[in-house]
Amino acid sequence: QNSFKTRAVKQSSASAIGLRPKISASFNVAILGASGGIGQPLSLLIKMSPLVSGLHLYDIANVKGVAADLSHCNTPSEVLHFTGPDQLAAALKGVNVVVIPAGVPRKPGMTRDDLFNMNAGIVKNLVEAVADNCPGAFIHIISNPVNSTVPIAAEVLKAKGVYDPKKLFGVTTLDVVRANTFVAEKKNLKLIDVDVPVVGGHAGITILPLLSKTKPSVSFTDKEVEELTVRIQNAGTEVVEAKAGAGSATLSMAYAAARFVESSLRALDGDTDVYECAYVQSEVNELPFFASRIKLGKRGIEAFVNSDLQGLTDYESNALEALKPELKASIEKGIAFANKSK
Ligand code: NAD
Numbered sequence: 293q294n295s296f297k298t299r300a301v302k303q304s305s306a307s308a309i310g311l312r313p314k315i316s317a318s319f320n321v322a323i324l325g326a327s328g329g330i331g332q333p334l335s336l337l338i339k340m341s342p343l344v345s346g347l348h349l350y351d352i353a354n355v356k357g358v359a360a361d362l363s364h365c366n367t368p369s370e371v372l373h374f375t376g377p378d379q380l381a382a383a384l385k386g387v388n389v390v391v392i393p394a395g396v397p398r399k400p401g402m403t404r405d406d407l408f409n410m411n412a413g414i415v416k417n418l419v420e421a422v423a424d425n426c427p428g429a430f431i432h433i434i435s436n437p438v439n440s441t442v443p444i445a446a447e448v449l450k451a452k453g454v455y456d457p458k459k460l461f462g463v464t465t466l467d468v469v470r471a472n473t474f475v476a477e478k479k480n481l482k483l484i485d486v487d488v489p490v491v492g493g494h495a496g497i498t499i500l501p502l503l504s505k506t507k508p509s510v511s512f513t514d515k516e517v518e519e520l521t522v523r524i525q526n527a528g529t530e531v532v533e534a535k536a537g538a539g540s541a542t543l544s545m546a547y548a549a550a551r552f553v554e555s556s557l558r559a560l561d562g563d564t565d566v567y568e569c570a571y572v573q574s575e576v577n578e579l580p581f582f583a584s585r586i587k588l589g590k591r592g593i594e595a596f597v598n599s600d601l602q603g604l605t606d607y608e609s610n611a612l613e614a615l616k617p618e619l620k621a622s623i624e625k626g627i628a629f630a631n632k633s634k
């Protein structure tokens with residue numbers, strides 16, 4: 293009975309002083325493509341963040357219902373919805389982080405590059421609006437082919453005179469999430485402890501997990517390295533084939549994108565210990581864009597973690613050299629598209 297009394301007292305004093313979840317900061321996040329397969333679960337996960345005060349959902353269709361649904365969750369952020377190009381500027385005003393999962397997903401038999409013709413223009417138009425309305429925001433590009441859409445975004449921002457390479461990110465977190473999961477399964481490790489850096493790009497052989505840098509330190513046979521690397525590189529295709537025409541990864545992608553958003557918000561909030569892999573304008577090698585581990589801070593990329601790329605195994609060094617021509621071609625394709633359609 294005593295413990296019941298104590299609980300009742302605690303509850304009433306909490307409501308008497310208006311106790312609500314503590315919000316340590318308040319950031320606005322916009323999701324462009326919010327009613328899609330990734331957009332919906334991603335919106336839900338971001339709605340759960342204590343760091344978010346405003347969640348701006350934008351799509352060309354069906355976003356009003358998604359927003360009505362989400363707005364009933366009793367978490368701090370206010371959910372606003374915006375439909376179609378006329379409302380895009382309003383969706384972006386005052387936003388700190390913009391996430392772009394707008395565009396078409398793969399079907400079996402397609403490469404990510406097969407999406408270029410559909411998605412390049414979508415990303416270009418959306419990033420133009422970002423440049424005009426929230427040029428200081430962190431921009432997270434999910435739309436494929438990421439190896440080309442990020443260089444397109446960079447060119448658009450340059451043409452608008454607002455390019456800050458420290459704030460433009462291709463989201464490759466899903467590659468890290470997959471690598472961590474597959475390595476933990478294979479080596480019977482506790483999932484929460486495993487961290488595998490994944491570098492390069494986000495398509496086929498350009499996805500390069502650096503298994504020798506796995507934490508906690510673990511040894512692999514040559515066969516394990518080959519099998520794990522190929523599985524991580526083909527994991528997107530594994531999902532595309534399992535979904536058999538109904539799209540590509542959405543739930544695991546939303547989980548990964550939410551992790552990258554949360555890391556960005558923590559960095560914006562002043563946390564000085566935030567590291568993620570992402571595909572960014574890079575200085576770690578001769579390629580102008582490259583995914584590797586970066587340190588995030590209030591102003592975006594604060595540093596590149598070069599140590600991941602030092603002391604690679606022969607397998608990793610060879611794979612790194614082998615991916616460069618494909619990644620370079622994808623970057624050049626994106627830049628050419630952006631400049632042609634100026
Ligand atoms: P989807 O078709 O389910 O959803 C896409 C959404 O984008 C739709 O709601 C659509 O209305 C919207 N959209 C289309 N044009 C738009 C525009 N101009 N402005 C705003 N919204 C627009 O697709 P999905 O499964 O959510 O995948 C989206 C993209 O993410 C695809 O290109 C896919 O290849 C990519 N993807 C990337 C990763 C990654 O790791 N980076 C992982 C999975 C999927």
Ligand code: LMR
Binds near residue numbers: 531540541
């Ligand atoms: C993924 O890695 O799951 C995405 O890039 C989607 C795809 O087409 O594979």
